[in-house]
Amino acid sequence: MKDKFDHLDKLESQSVFIIREAYSQYRDVALLWSIGKDSTCLLWLVRKAFFGKIPFPVLHIDTTHKFKEIYDFREKYAKEWDLNLVIAKNEDALARGVGPDTGKFECCNELKTVALKQAIAEYGYKALYLGIRRDEHGIRAKERVFSPRDEDFEWDYKNQPPELWDQYKTKAAEEEHIRVHPILGWREIDIWEYTRRENIPVNSLYFAQDQKRFRSIGCETCCGPVDSQADSIDKIIEELKITKISERSGRAQDKESDYMMQKLRSLGYM
Amino acid sequence: MSTDSRTVIVGLDGVPFGMLKKFGETGVMPNTHEIIKNGYFSKLRSSIPEIxxxxxxxxxxxxxxxxxxxxGFIDTHPGTYSMRFPNYTDVKVKPFWEVARGESVIVNVPATYPVRPMNGVHVAGFVAIDFNKSVYPSQLVPLLKDMDYRLDVDAxxxxxxxxxxxxxxDKTLDARIAAYRYLWKNQDWQNFMxxxxxxxxxxxxxxxxxADENHKYHELFVDHFRKIDVVIGEIVADLNENDTLLILSDHGFEGLETEFYVNRLLIEKGLLQFNPGTDPNLSNIAYGSKAFALDPARIFINQKGxxxxxxxAPEDRESVITELTAVFSEFEINGKKAIKHIYRKEDVxxxxxxxxxxxLILIAESGINLKGAMGAKQMTGKGxxxxxxTLDDAFLLINKKIDAGQLPPTPSVIDAGQYIKSKVS
Incomplete structure (x- = not known):
């Protein structure tokens, strides 16, 4: 046993508290698992919160364009951790041929957002656990731990409940579902330090091969690797202490900017 | 509907003075021709750059x-090389419909995305992405979707x-016309754009x-303008005596002979470098670079701080401007000067x-199209x-004669904007 309640212990216990609190409020919940490092870390915390067996479904929104390593990881650990894995796809859009080549904005919108809406409608989830973090992306800095979405998925970020002294507003209006963000306050480096401490399995895409590694993973078509020598968790942690490159720099731009770029390019700009 | 005098503005993006005149005279746009004969018709200077x-x-x-x-369509976040796309939320001066008397209907004005609440109806134009953020009030979204309304042509x-x-x-034009007809009749408005x-x-x-009457798409090209002229005819027929109709374009157009990739010239002259081993893009600009260009040909000095x-260094800015001016003014394509005018920031x-x-902002000689194009492999090319x-030959057409002093002899888009504001307020 360690003799000190350190930074990671504190993060872990806060997250476990939020996970249990949300489950006691909603019951009809699911964990959204993108199979990246953050949602896998969240999944680990949820397993801890419920002593190894997660009492609700684990939902994977499958665009069908994920890296092979992601599918392999999903199959392996869904079995090993005895997950109630639900895989959701927007079959209509896929049948229509929607994909990265037909336009990235539409692709993301149909295969991620609409697919999730369909899954929520089909299974009637009242709350979803998501592994987003405040330091990932500008707009996420404004997020709350308990974050309501209306039926159109709109997030009214100007009308959010205050969350002072860890008092969370967990009640939702009928038409809303709640997004629960148990690791909102974790930083990228916290994720890696916790992953190292807990021996959480890591997708091989995160480790450098030929001087390149992925810092953020998703669809194969829209993720690029960053230059890196880090082929182990220790080296990743060292790299994060000195890097000036942003975590999502390998990702295609935000959906709108990406689409704007495409439109401008088609008219000869850029 | 108000009996007060109304203002209607019809924009024909990019249409040059000469083309409108020709289509009027040759019977392609008879309704427009009537207005040209009886009203005010002038060349209009575009903005610099002309986009x-x-x-x-x-x-x-x-x-x-x-x-x-x-x-421009692209800019950098202050203090960085990271790209941003300015939009309507970046427009610092109120558009005329936010200072106008009465209600306005605004359809497809470029650079007005995302929409915000206003007195009337606003459907955003290029570069509008998300339909839901392009239409105010949102109740009109399903209605426009039923019309198969398209925010923009998929170029x-x-x-x-x-x-x-x-x-x-063609489908985009039809849907635009359907939306205009619906809003014209069913919406209260004082100003319509x-x-x-x-x-x-x-x-x-x-x-x-x-340019080529024997081209297989010539008739389709001309038909597009015929359709627009029908709309102009409808509008004219529905106007009251006191109403003002302005028809205008934002820039002109001409044939393209060569594209000139401005950043490539900067690279070849040693004025722009990228970090070793990286792709030639904005975020990889290396220390030692003196300047870079953003589309179409806006030259930014890579200033310290x-x-x-x-x-x-700030004290070296003037000498770098002199150096850049020499590089651009001397540059020739096939033995002819490529750059017609180099504007300094303070000039425009x-x-x-x-x-x-x-x-610095560069304006090219006729037929040459300027682009930033950091990744271009050669100095010139054709896509x-x-x-x-073009800069000098947009047009402004008004359905009545203008009193002297209301517009300068060769008005600019800014003058046109001030004239519109004076009309609606």
Whole structure:
């Protein structure tokens, strides 16, 4: 046993508290698992919160364009951790041929957002656990731990409940579902330090091969690797202490900017 | 509907003075021809640079870029090389409909995305992405979708199939007209602004079809203008005596002979470098670079304190400007000078946001299209485009004679914007 309640212990216990609190409020919940490092870390915390067996479904929104390593990881650990894995796809859009080549904005919108809406409608989830973090992306800095979405998925970020002294507003209006963000306050480096401490399995895409590694993973078509020598968790942690490159720099731009770029390019700009 | 005098503005994106005149005289646009004969018809100077987002922002605000804050389709986040796409939320001066008497209907004005609440109806134009953020009030979204309303032509189709592109141009125009007809009749309005942007898309790819009467798409090109003239005829028939109709374009157009990739010249002259082993793009600009260009040909000096790898000391700015001016003014394509005019920041901009503007803005000689194109392998080339924007020959047409002093002898888009503001307020 360690003799000190350190930074990671504190993060872990806060997250476990939020996970249990949300489950006691909603019951009809699911964990959204993108199979990246953050949602896998969240999944680990949820397993801890419920002593190894997660009492609700684990939902994977499958665009069908994920890296092979992601599918392999999903199959392996869904079995090993005895997950109630639900895989959701927007079959209509896929049948229509929607994909990265037909336009990235539409692709993301149909295969991620609409697919999730369909899954929520089909299974009637009242709350979803998501592994987003405040330091990932500008707009996420404004997020709350308990974050309501209306039926159109709109997030009214100007009308959010205050969350002072860890008092969370967990009640939702009928038409809303709640997004629960148990690791909102974790930083990228916290994720890696916790992953190292807990021996959480890591997708091989995160480790450098030929001087390149992925810092953020998703669809194969829209993720690029960053230059890196880090082929182990220790080296990743060292790299994060000195890097000036942003975590999502390998990702295609935000959906709108990406689409704007495409439109401008088609008219000869850029 | 109010009996007060109303203002109607019809925009024909990119249509040059000469083309409108010709289509009037040759019977393609008879309704427009009537207005030309009896009203005010003049060339209009575009914004510098001559692109839609900057020019339309001037038309709706009556202000120049250093006041309204829109300098191009692309810019950098302050203090960085990271790219941003300025939009309607960056426009610092109120558009006329936010200072106008009564209600306004605004359809398809470029650079007005995302929409915000206003007194009337606003449907955003290029570059509008998300339908839900393009329509105010949102109750109109399902209605417009039922009309198969399209925010913009999908210009990427022109790169693969001209027939698909033309079909899209046509459907987009039909839907735009359906939306205008619905709003004209069913909405209360004092001011109505409707912009046709398919004209610009057509001219980019098919100027060649306009120029050549035997071109297989010539008739389709001309038909597009016939359809627009029918709308103009409808509008004229519905106007009251006191109403004002303005028809205008934001820039002109001409045939494109060569594209000139400005950043490539900077690279070859040793004025722009990228970090070793990285792709030639904005975020990889290396220390030691003196300047870089953003589309179409806005030259920014890589000044110390302004950019992370800034290497030109403020006291050296003047000498770098002299060096750049020499490089650009001497540059020749096939033995002919490529650059017609080099504007300095102070020549074109005046206002609180002047620091965000480029240090130099280049205007090309006829037939040459300027692009930033950091990744270009050669200095010049030609893509799928056969037409390009021009600065001096947009047009302004008003359905009545103008009192002396209301507009200068050769008005600019800014003058047109101020005239509109005076009409509606």
């Amino acid at each position: 839609s987002s900057v020019a339309w922002s001037s038309i709706i605000t009556g202000a120049n870029a250093a006041e309204h804050g829109i300098f 990427s189709k022109a790169h693969t199939s001209m027939d698909d592109f033309l079909e899209d141009v 409707l912009i046709f942007t398919g004209t610009d898309r057509l001219m980019h790819f098919l100027w060649c079809a306009y 302004k950019y992370p790898e800034g290497s030109v 901009y005046s206002g609180p946001y002047i620091d965000e503007g480029a240090d 799928p485009f056969t037409g390009k924007h």
